[in-house]
Amino acid sequence: MRDHLHLFMFLFCFSTGCIVSDVDHTIDITGYTGASVVLPCSCPDSQSTDTTFTWEFQRGNRWIQVSEDEKYSGRLVLFNEHSPTNLSLLISDLRINDQGYYKCTTQTNSVTFVELKVKGCDLVKYSRTLVVTGYSGESVVLLCSCSELLAKPQQIKWVYFINNEYEEIYPNEQIENFKNRVKLLNPNTPGDLSLHISALTSKDQGHYQCVSSQQVNSFSLKVLHDEATHQTSHQTQDFTTSQLLPTPQPYTSQRSRNNKKVTADDVELKRENNQDDVMYSAVVHVKAASTPAHDVPAEHTEYASINIKR
Numbered sequence: 001m002r003d004h005l006h007l008f009m010f011l012f013c014f015s016t017g018c019i020v021s022d023v024d025h026t027i028d029i030t031g032y033t034g035a036s037v038v039l040p041c042s043c044p045d046s047q048s049t050d051t052t053f054t055w056e057f058q059r060g061n062r063w064i065q066v067s068e069d070e071k072y073s074g075r076l077v078l079f080n081e082h083s084p085t086n087l088s089l090l091i092s093d094l095r096i097n098d099q100g101y102y103k104c105t106t107q108t109n110s111v112t113f114v115e116l117k118v119k120g121c122d123l124v125k126y127s128r129t130l131v132v133t134g135y136s137g138e139s140v141v142l143l144c145s146c147s148e149l150l151a152k153p154q155q156i157k158w159v160y161f162i163n164n165e166y167e168e169i170y171p172n173e174q175i176e177n178f179k180n181r182v183k184l185l186n187p188n189t190p191g192d193l194s195l196h197i198s199a200l201t202s203k204d205q206g207h208y209q210c211v212s213s214q215q216v217n218s219f220s221l222k223v224l225h226d227e228a229t230h231q232t233s234h235q236t237q238d239f240t241t242s243q244l245l246p247t248p249q250p251y252t253s254q255r256s257r258n259n260k261k262v263t264a265d266d267v268e269l270k271r272e273n274n275q276d277d278v279m280y281s282a283v284v285h286v287k288a289a290s291t292p293a294h295d296v297p298a299e300h301t302e303y304a305s306i307n308i309k310r
Contacts, residue, residue, distance in 0.1 A: 018043035026113040034152025036092040041104030043085040058101040121146035121153035129218040139198045144210035146191030153212040161207040
């Protein structure tokens, strides 16, 4: 019986009339998809009773009671049971089609108008496929988000390209290799759709897509395999963005009789100010473009600090 009373066209009775607040202008309210919003309506007179009120929304030229439309089923809450003069309406799990004009009307034909605007999820778009580098055994994050972080998309899924087609890996893990290794980075932020992949392996390398409704962001993931490669990648990227440098060769040192200089494959390190101890530091991690001179079979070359004592 209690449930039927709540659903009965949102009609509530009091003993005296209610003149609702904000009758002279339309109240603007903004909500976000997936969230809740309160449409305000109240009686300023705390003694107001014997009033019937309704909430309606506009569809074309008609006003329809919200309780009579199936789309609001299970999403409406009124506050007047615990606060008789509070006639406000809460709508949960907002959708884009909830946007529009609403009105709260009392028995005395006093009316409050509310315009509800609902912001949905539009992906922050990238102009091209993003290339992301991860490292074997570690984790990686593929960044994807709504322009409104408070907006929850009506649909979100992550897919991976395999066997000439995209298959879903979140929220439905259709590929065995990804089970128990993928999750959203910030599940408590509705508009953050970034994907966290843990325990990377070479099998994870490839193409991914973040899909929200009809919007798509694409990613290319590269997986490297060891710490040395990790350091090499960062150093190489720094040099590439600043300037092009010749590929360093393996370090060899030679001390001349007069102790004036040390040569390292045409790199001259000069002593200064006749100091007894001289420290030279040149630490570089790069990936060699070709086999280094002197037939040293090194894929990566490291230049360490050099102490020269008199």
